[in-house]
Amino acid sequence: MELDLHCQFILEEYLELLPTFNKLKDVVLSSLRNACKSNGLEVTTIEGRIKTEKSLSGKLALKGSKYADLSDITDIFGARIVTYYTDDVDRVAAIIEQTFDIDWDNSVDKRRLHQLDSFGYNSLHYICRMPTKLYSDPDCPRLNTIPFELQIRTTLQHAWAAINHDIGYKTGVEIPSRYLRQMNRLAGMLELADDEFSRIRTEINDYRRRVQQLVQSGKLEDILLDGDTFNSYLQTKPLDMLNKQIAAINQAEIQEVPLNNYLSVFKFFGCKTLRDVNDLITSNSEDAYRLARHQLGSTDIDILSSSIGLQDICIVFILRHGGGKLGLKLLFDELNGESSQNQILADMTFEQASILPFMQK
Amino acid sequence: MKTEITTESNQMVAKFTGRLDTAAAITTAEDIKPLLNAANTEIVLDCSDLEYISSSGLRIFLTIRKEAAAKGSKVIVKNINADIRQVFVMTGFISLFEIV
Numbered sequence: 001m002e003l004d005l006h007c008q009f010i011l012e013e014y015l016e017l018l019p020t021f022n023k024l025k026d027v028v029l030s031s032l033r034n035a036c037k038s039n040g041l042e043v044t045t046i047e048g049r050i051k052t053e054k055s056l057s058g059k060l061a062l063k064g065s066k067y068a069d070l071s072d073i074t075d076i077f078g079a080r081i082v083t084y085y086t087d088d089v090d091r092v093a094a095i096i097e098q099t100f101d102i103d104w105d106n107s108v109d110k111r112r113l114h115q116l117d118s119f120g121y122n123s124l125h126y127i128c129r130m131p132t133k134l135y136s137d138p139d140c141p142r143l144n145t146i147p148f149e150l151q152i153r154t155t156l157q158h159a160w161a162a163i164n165h166d167i168g169y170k171t172g173v174e175i176p177s178r179y180l181r182q183m184n185r186l187a188g189m190l191e192l193a194d195d196e197f198s199r200i201r202t203e204i205n206d207y208r209r210r211v212q213q214l215v216q217s218g219k220l221e222d223i224l225l226d227g228d229t230f231n232s233y234l235q236t237k238p239l240d241m242l243n244k245q246i247a248a249i250n251q252a253e254i255q256e257v258p259l260n261n262y263l264s265v266f267k268f269f270g271c272k273t274l275r276d277v278n279d280l281i282t283s284n285s286e287d288a289y290r291l292a293r294h295q296l297g298s299t300d301i302d303i304l305s306s307s308i309g310l311q312d313i314c315i316v317f318i319l320r321h322g323g324g325k326l327g328l329k330l331l332f333d334e335l336n337g338e339s340s341q342n343q344i345l346a347d348m349t350f351e352q353a354s355i356l357p358f359m360q361k
Numbered sequence: 362m363k364t365e366i367t368t369e370s371n372q373m374v375a376k377f378t379g380r381l382d383t384a385a386a387i388t389t390a391e392d393i394k395p396l397l398n399a400a401n402t403e404i405v406l407d408c409s410d411l412e413y414i415s416s417s418g419l420r421i422f423l424t425i426r427k428e429a430a431a432k433g434s435k436v437i438v439k440n441i442n443a444d445i446r447q448v449f450v451m452t453g454f455i456s457l458f459e460i461v
Contacts, residue, residue: 252416257457295451299448299451301419301452303419303423303452304452305454307453311455336456336460339460339461345447345455349450
């Protein structure tokens, strides 16, 4: 495709500035990643691309006369931020507005362009420049004057846009209006799905906050036992005192480990609420300490895992309720995976515990 | 106390022989260093001939586990005898490792 002199001049400028565009891309992407991270915002993707010489030539051939010079083409370097949730699009927008200089005249919020009765490509585009306060290089002064484009979309919008692009442009054939309508119906459905995901996230967060408040206030009987509520309960460190008592036997250090795997054990024990869990812990802690003292007192072991208190509570509960060696084996199978060795372990633990007072009752 | 490390396809095996007590732990900590650099691999701690493990030995196992987790590797403890298994239970370490 033959370009006129004006377009050739723009293309030469582009080739000359390619190293600057590459530098700009690195700085923008790392600034975006750092800004999202420091704001505690998780996104699906942050990616960027620089328009190829071929792609720019095509653009110039089509509408080169529209551009006075290279700086009129605002998407030579473009980056895209894809969020999980529709609410996060506005959070990313706020971050971008605080991080880069925005060319407001050329930035577009396509979400607002849609009529009440239309759906389609909903994304937010900013035309930006790199502010010198964020990055400047005396050897590369153009870096702060080059415009670049940032797009923000949700994952579902991104999927729709990618498929729409594939269908619409790949074939090179004009798409009949009935298919366009079907694509737009899908865009409407995905918009609903985006709103639903955001609503569900908000409700889950509200639920977690309510559970945490109930746990903090001690109203455990109102809280059904599940993964979330059990985690909130563990955050109140209900086993700290017992673990410290056990560690004091040999002046041991305690290695923190997750205790979430005990949820299934408590459910197996028939616990329905956090009150049931708390009562089980409270009523068996003393004997769990005795068991630990009996096992550890005659050794010089001075390193323990933070699961020790809970593990011994479960052992005591099983033995007190007549679960015997089989009950202990099932506990070890649940916690450590099924193994024939767990039977040996259950036998040894049973023998050790058999002389303790709670086994005599 | 002897530690032998062999590398097989996508697996490193450390075979411990003897008593891993406080005195032996200093040498063993040096011997297991290749395991700490292993990334995205399976690390097998073969304890068939390990007679005893002290707190210092447990610390070495814990160091291997921490480094492995950070480097995307997995640690399997194999063939521990009944006494050592009992130590793993008494300390709560049993739930830290995959024991086969």
